[in-house]
Amino acid sequence: MTNHAGAPRPRYDEGCLAAHALNQVGDRWALLVVRELMFAPKRFQMIRAGVPGITASVLTARLGQLQQAGVIAHDERLGIYALTEAGRGVLPVLEALCRWALTLPGHDATRFISPSALMISMGVNLQRSPAGADTLVGGFDFTKESFEARVVGGRLETLAVERPEAPFVLKADGNAMASALYGSQPLVQLAGEGVVEVQGDIAAAQRFxxxxxxxxRA
Incomplete structure (x- = not known):
């Protein structure tokens, strides 16, 4: 998208609603930038750290386009970018893309995954509700980002926090955390190998x- 008379020029000159949506968030990297802001406002370099393939100039351009589209807001005094209500409404779109991607061949789970991407993935890949409990709570510490995740009524509720308060906290980078969540090795083994650090109740962490x-999902 480029500016024309102070407004974005549509890439797709159609009346289709999908085309209209893509005119707002369809440029390369745009949805991934939105993903990185889904749980908390961030500064420029923290956004870029979550999207390692993006250049500074392209990120600057995407942030400007998304701001113009009303998807993000920029606090210039603090240097922080945050999603607007419209931007937060993109979460079901990201989740739907993740569900669709699960049906496609070629996914390489060993490639880089950011904390925000993994937390969105967890919401998609929750397979069942906990037995014998209404709610399970877990903490996830990625060093520079931390989250509390609650399984309630068959859904995952995720909250970015400064310090998780939960029966257990798993500490690792995104890919190691993904191996703890989706791999076949038990947490006791992963902790013993130094792949992930488990603080608190390791049995509760394993149940989670x-x-x-x-x-x-079936």
Missing amino acids: VDLFNLVP
């Missing part, structure tokens, strides 16, 4: 991660 699986 056992609710997730990287396969399409």
Whole structure:
């Protein structure tokens, strides 16, 4: 999209609603930038750290386009970018794309995954509700980002926090955390190998991660 008379020029000159949506968030990297802001406002470099393939100039352009589209807001005094209500409404779109991607061949789970991407993935890959409990709560510490995740009524509720308060906290980078959630090795083994650090109740942590699986839901 480029500016024309102060407004974005549509890439897709159609009346289709999907085309209209893509005119707002359809440029390369745009949806991934929105993904990185889904749970908390961030500064420029933190956004870029979550999308390692993007250049500074392209990220600047995408942030400007998304701001013009009303998807994000920029606090220039604090240097922080945050999603607007419209931007937060993109979450079901990202989740639907993740569900669709599960049905496609060629996904390489060993490639880089950001904390925000993994937390969205967890919401998609929750397979069942916990047995004998209304709610399970877990903490996830990625060093620079932390989250509390609650399984309530068959859904995952995720909240970015400064310090998780939960029966257990798993600490790792995105890919190691993904292996704890979706891999076949038990947490005791992963902790012993130094792949992930488990703080608190490791049995509760195992019950929590056992609710997730990287396969399409039936």
